[in-house]
Amino acid sequence: MKVLYFAWVREKLGCSEETLNLPPEVRTARQLALHLAARGPSYANVFGALGNLNLAIDQEHASWDQDLGAAQEVAFFPPVTGG
Amino acid sequence: MKVLYFAWVREKLGCSEETLNLPPEVRTARQLALHLAARGPSYANVFGALGNLNLAIDQEHASWDQDLGAAQEVAFFPPVTGG
Amino acid sequence: MQVSVQEADFDSAAEALALTQGRKDIGAVVTFEGRVRADDGLSALTLEHYPGMTEAEIARHVAAAQARWPLAGVRIIHRIGRLGPGERIVLVITASAHRQSAFEAAEFLMDYLKTRAPFWKQEQYGDGARWVEARADDLDAARRWQSPAKR
């Protein structure tokens, strides 16, 4: 699965995109965030609290308890500030 | 006093502007309309019913019972349709 | 110059540029252009107005808008005379720091132009002409600004 990071999420992780092989018990976006939080201090810093993070599954806004299903691409980012 | 007519009021009267010397008993816009209605058939046709007429006194929207006071200019016209 | 009543066409982009050039406090520019529609085979529209009162009336509405919203600039042009289908009739530009003020002020000004500025439209068709009648929904639109702000 491709995982993308934007804005300060990208900056804090020092990474804009990575490809992960997820264990089968990671089924929802929240479980993916928990899985990522365990990868190291910068991940723990970003994914330790999800209150100011948003996400998209296959390029559509999604909620934390949404099933990842056969998603190809998940993105994590702060609330959007365009316009 | 200068009296102005616009749109179909002007067309029906065949006149866009005239100067009138009003008798002293004509004090309000409604009294002016009644006075005008008595001037002939085309005036009676326009000023016989005031429901679809508007007016301005000295270039400000006014109501029929407003006092003419020392007005220099009164205008009669249909509801506006600009924009 | 904020308000013009003229026969000539206008250039909305040039007007917006003149209003905002060099300004770095403007975050939102709303431009409204009204145009002649060829509804029901209309061949032309002739706009008549009340010289003197028109400018004064519009200036009063501009002052009311400026008192109600923090506007960095306002520009209004209203054409008169004979206009064909597709031609521009009216321009309203509002500039402000934030979009809500610019949008609301532009709508307010259009609603008051429609219901208070002394213009009258006559429509020409193949077989004659008729004076346009005032619309109840324009009066409703203007009336909403008299109640307390909605947001």
Place this chain on the structure above:
Amino acid sequence: MQVSVQEADFDSAAEALALTQGRKDIGAVVTFEGRVRADDGLSALTLEHYPGMTEAEIARHVAAAQARWPLAGVRIIHRIGRLGPGERIVLVITASAHRQSAFEAAEFLMDYLKTRAPFWKQEQYGDGARWVEARADDLDAARRWQSPAKR
């Protein structure tokens, strides 16, 4: 093309012309331009986005606007990259027979661009940079379109 995400500046007048040229059923054209304000000594703004999702997300909002209002045309351009004070960020043009539809659709699209389209702004100042935080009043503005129409 209805939606563009690009580094290059845009010409609002040329876009409005392309959208409306030859049309005689359009009575109202609303153009919204968002610009960079030099608040608090801001020296530049850098806009990042999510390629692919941005275009899809905006297209969903355009489709929602077209389902809700009778629109003759919609054009949206959003810039990305580094922009200085006074520069244009975003363009929304809506064209309709009547002004209410054009105004409401333009506001709707701006509210959704602000709160749903995946763009992120970083502000540069003399002494550093900071990511812009989302504003509660933008969320409130977007939320009003979820309740039944007000007028």
